[in-house]
Amino acid sequence: MQGPSYSATELLARLVHFDTTSHRSNMPLVRFVEDYLAQHGIASQLVPSEDGAKASLYATIGPAAIAGVALSGHTDVVPVEGQTWSSDPFVLAERNGRLFGRGTADMKGFLACVLAAVPRYLQRKLAVPIHLAFSYDEEVGCLGVRPLIAELGGRFVRPRVVIVGEPTSMSVVDAHKGPVRWHVHITGRAAHSSMAPLGVNAIAVAGRLLAELARIEQELMAKPRDERFDPPYATLQATRIDGGTATNIVPVSCRLDFDVRALPGVDIAAIDRRLRDFAATECLPDMRKVAPEAGIDIAIANEVPPFASGSASEAVELALFLAGQNETYAVSYATEAGLFQAAGSPAVVVGPGDIAQAHTADEWIAEEQIDKCMAFLDRLGEWAERGAPVH
Numbered sequence: 001m002q003g004p005s006y007s008a009t010e011l012l013a014r015l016v017h018f019d020t021t022s023h024r025s026n027m028p029l030v031r032f033v034e035d036y037l038a039q040h041g042i043a044s045q046l047v048p049s050e051d052g053a054k055a056s057l058y059a060t061i062g063p064a065a066i067a068g069v070a071l072s073g074h075t076d077v078v079p080v081e082g083q084t085w086s087s088d089p090f091v092l093a094e095r096n097g098r099l100f101g102r103g104t105a106d107m108k109g110f111l112a113c114v115l116a117a118v119p120r121y122l123q124r125k126l127a128v129p130i131h132l133a134f135s136y137d138e139e140v141g142c143l144g145v146r147p148l149i150a151e152l153g154g155r156f157v158r159p160r161v162v163i164v165g166e167p168t169s170m171s172v173v174d175a176h177k178g179p180v181r182w183h184v185h186i187t188g189r190a191a192h193s194s195m196a197p198l199g200v201n202a203i204a205v206a207g208r209l210l211a212e213l214a215r216i217e218q219e220l221m222a223k224p225r226d227e228r229f230d231p232p233y234a235t236l237q238a239t240r241i242d243g244g245t246a247t248n249i250v251p252v253s254c255r256l257d258f259d260v261r262a263l264p265g266v267d268i269a270a271i272d273r274r275l276r277d278f279a280a281t282e283c284l285p286d287m288r289k290v291a292p293e294a295g296i297d298i299a300i301a302n303e304v305p306p307f308a309s310g311s312a313s314e315a316v317e318l319a320l321f322l323a324g325q326n327e328t329y330a331v332s333y334a335t336e337a338g339l340f341q342a343a344g345s346p347a348v349v350v351g352p353g354d355i356a357q358a359h360t361a362d363e364w365i366a367e368e369q370i371d372k373c374m375a376f377l378d379r380l381g382e383w384a385e386r387g388a389p390v391h
């Protein structure tokens with residue numbers, strides 16, 4: 001079937017025009033992609049969110065029954081609220097070789113290149129299939145891709161290699177940290193501050209937990225370093241605190257959030273256990289002597305696993321071959337690569353655009369990056385047609 005053929009830049013303009021800020025529906029964009037693929041004779045399969053307002057899209061070019069190479073990216077973008085833009089963030093604007101618009105770098109530029117490559121892939125007789133895996137809600141904790149990953153090995157053939165097209169300036173990234181976020185809620189007992197012994201001060205308990213968190217942070221810093229990362233250790237930071245009612249009331253409640261950026265190999269469960277043990281043995285007995293209803297609720301709100309390809313990864317080998325490079329990098333930002341890797345699909349991160357422009361006002365991608373990505377994807381087509389092992 002001879003469907004329409006557009007340049008990556010034309011497709012990027014279309015994709016940018018959909019306001020897919022994470023809290024909004026991505027369905028108009030998904031319908032556009034579904035329609036575009038249908039015009040090329042490619043069927044899309046959707047993995048909808050529970051409320052049906054969003055969906056991931058999965059599609060295969062080439063022999064569907066064989067494990068192939070998945071090109072993975074998210075359709076959502078971060079908000080523009082509070083940012084000052086020189087032009088409409090949802091209208092692609094070209095200035096001096098740069099394409100401006102929300103999501104140009106992170107990561108509609110990659111999606112546009114993939115869609116532009118589709119007619120080229122169809123002209124080849126692919127021996128190895130190429131899958132498109134477009135997800136949602138990445139920017140709010142890699143949420144949307146998880147139900148899609150759950151279908152791998154079932155409804156969808158588990159890919160042999162997953163290329164995650166987050167902006168790396170087309171460098172090959174084989175490791176990243178994993179962000180884990182905790183919510184802690186401390187419940188004490190309110191009392192007049194002049195009658196302090198009748199109350200349980202939730203803020204004071206938060207202070208004790210903060211001291212324990214600082215000790216854990218020191219221990220993480222003292223662990224063997226991985227100099228490929230900047231900083232070369234796992235960080236732990238209390239990031240939000242909110243408690244108390246009035247200046248003359250012993251606070252009944254305090255909420256505390258903290259965030260760990262884990263290196264590959266850091267034991268998240270051990271950190272969680274450590275804080276729970278501290279709360280149970282060092283805080284709660286004193287609290288409950290005064291107020292049996294007192295409690296400390298500790299919960300992991302979101303966890304994106306760190307990513308390490310391991311040595312001799314076919315995904316990394318293939319990406320280096322396609323990019324014509326021989327060096328890999330580690331980054332501190334997170335992607336869904338760790339989730340794919342954990343699900344049994346070797347992953348690698350390589351995509352157009354610079355992470356420095358992601359999430360900023362006047363986000364842009366260099367046209368030269370789009371060209372580089374198209375060359376990379378063309379080489380993938382050649383390779384998939386040959387069906388040869390990587391070399």
Ligand SMILES: [Zn+2]
Nearest residue numbers: 106107138166
């Ligand atoms: Zn992204």
